[in-house]
Amino acid sequence: MADDRRITNVEAFERYVAKFRSNTEAARRFLLDEGLDTGTDDLGVLNRWVYRIRSLRNKWARLSKGQKSSSDGTKKAFSDFQQETFFIPDGTDHDRDRRSASIEPTVAGSSDDGNDVQEEESTSKITPLDELSPRHTKRRTDALFSLLKEEAEEQKITTTQLLGFLLHRENYIHDRAVAAIGLKLFHKETITREISLDEGLYMLSTYKLGRTGYSSLRQELKSRVELPPHYRLMQHKDTIMPKIGSLDPLPGVSISVKESVQLHFRRLIQQLGLQPGKYTMTVKEGLDGSGRHSVYDQKGNVQTHNMIVWMWVALEVYKDVPVVNADPSLPSTSTSANGRDKIWNEPSPSSPDAARPILLVLGKEDKDLLHKIVPPVDAEMKELQSSGVKLFDAEREFYLMLEFHRTMNDGKMQKLLLGRGGAFCILCAYSDEDAVQEDNIKEGFEIGNVDIEALHALYDDLAVDGEVQCNRGDYSERVGLTQSPISTLAIQTFPILHALLRGLDYCLKIVYKLKAGVTAWIQNSKQKERVDVAKRKVQEYIKTKTGMTVDKPDPVGAGGTTTTGNIARNLLFDPAKRQVLVECVPEKSRKDGRFTPSMHQILAHSAALIDANDSTGLGVFSEEPLEHNKKNLRKYRELGKKNFSECQSFRCFDKAVD
Helix, strand or coil: CCCCEEECCHHHHHHHHHHHHHCHHHHHHHHHHCCCCCCCCCHHHHHHHHHHHHHHHHHHHHHHHHCCCCCHHHHHHHHHHHCEEEEECCCCCHHHHHHHHCCCCEECCCCHHHHHHHHHHHHHCCCCHHHCCHHHHHHHHHHHHHHHHHHHHHHCCCHHHHHHHHHHHHHCCCCHHHHHHHHHHHCCCCCCCECCHHHHHHHHHHCCCCHHHHHHHHHHCCCCCECCCHHHHHHHHHHHCCCCEECCCCCEEECCHHHHHHHHHHHHHHHHCCCCEEEEEEEEEEEEEECCCCCCCCCCCCCCCCEEEEEEEEEEEEEECCEECCCCCCCCEECCCCCEEEEEECCCCCCHHHCEEEEEEECCCCHHHHHHHHHHHHHHHHHHHHHCEEEEECCEEEEEEEEEEECCCCHHHHHHHHCCCCCCCCCCCCCHHHHCCHHHHHHCCCCCCCCHHHHHHHHHHHEECCEECCCCCCHHHHCCCCCCCCCCCCCCCCCHHHHHHHHHHHHHHHHHHHHHCCCCCCCCHHHHHHHHHHHHHHHHHHHHHHCCCCCCECCCCCCCECCCHHHHHHHHHCHHHHHHHHHCCCCCCCCCCCCCHHHHHHHHHHHHHHHHCCCCCCHHHCCHHHHHHHHHHHHHHHHCCCCCHHHHHHHHHHHHHC
């Protein structure tokens, strides 16, 4: 190693390394002043020198501290270290560079061959790191750890990120799982085997697990993932779920709308990291009857197959922002409907999991029961809509305004709530005869001719001893009003899901008649037989071409037909499947016909409703969450304990809240 230069001072070597890392030319001038010339700019080699000099510094510090002791061996080791010489390669021999990168200090005056032999013997005597005690392991890796910290600071990342990237780079080819862990560390992602309480509650609810089933699953997965114990999930559930109260004397249970909304918005604050301010939440809500429930003969059970369920879904959350007015006569800033930013929207507004229950009561959906349960909830919603909700989270004040949209009702419930049992359309004042008049169709059908306040005033004018007198030809005056309106909140749209189903029924009915050669809307007995034959042929043709069974009784015996929302969407919105329906129609035209209420609502009012909804579709207002949860409630009752009705109601409601 004749071309190598020697530095016999540890501090001078360290100064050389620092200069070389920061500025190559400055380092060359520094070395020339010292009478040295490295002849290399290889930063990779230099980094390995830095690692080595850290080790030497730590050794120097330990030996300097040990010099004060009375041990002759320690004093001799320190003396030997002071006489060590450090080689700097000239960069012309790459093999020598690699060897020098891991050089061991050699005693001045020793030969190169002797140094190589000593290095090999020293390496062979090194104990593997994983066999050392924690103390010795830490001592041996101190220098490497210092180097990693210094490199991380220079790269402006944390030491953990640097280690994660190295772990990813080392294992990317051979062990992708380990490499993925390293990449998560590099991107500051949390790596944990423990499932959070929220995730545990989601599993418990989604997979319908009881305490025993969940505990067994927890033990089975213990080696792979750590699930929180069941009692902790129940404690956490009590903190995030509203309190369920009885509807006594009615056989049912309910939840405060205000408390339910507050808990939901507080969860959004935590998940989205919202800052204090004024917010607005749009909500769709509605109630509907659910039938075909089993009746159990335990003492105290209510003998009814029906129940009414009321639910709400949070659709969007806006944050109010100041708006600068162009008109100088107005205040400098104001908050309006346009002065707000959308910060959250429900990704699945038609999912049953997005629905939150308000009320569940056993009984049939009739005006007597609705008069008892609707007014108190309506009064609370109107108060929330006018005054809003003030809540605190971690001593931070939030103010939430609410906009309720009563859209999750079917046509029957809408007529009961509005008292318009004889109405053709609940959105306008036109009769079935007016709806087919060509002049009216050209002019269009205005929405809003009948609002909720006007209906209450009309009932007060027409009612005699609490009853509305219905006479032939008075539709223009009575607009279908047959009883006292129950709701105090406006209903501003038609039932989206049921309109789709009734629209398909309307199309199928026309296809059956045209297939049978019947052009009259109302047919006699002979025509009905021909229509029934044509109906079976159309059903068989659709089944053969698309695999879908339409307009047949539900085979599981739960009532209704096989024409579900998914069937209707597939058959009407898929061009290929819709063409199958068209192929069933012969090339004839019907001479007589009429519009059903659902078809009138779709054709006459859809455009106006879509325009009022910022030119977006109406699917977000669908009543599907409520319809689907009625099936879930039926399942909860059948699979749960068969005890008296109030306990069943509490348990079903508790499941619905989950």
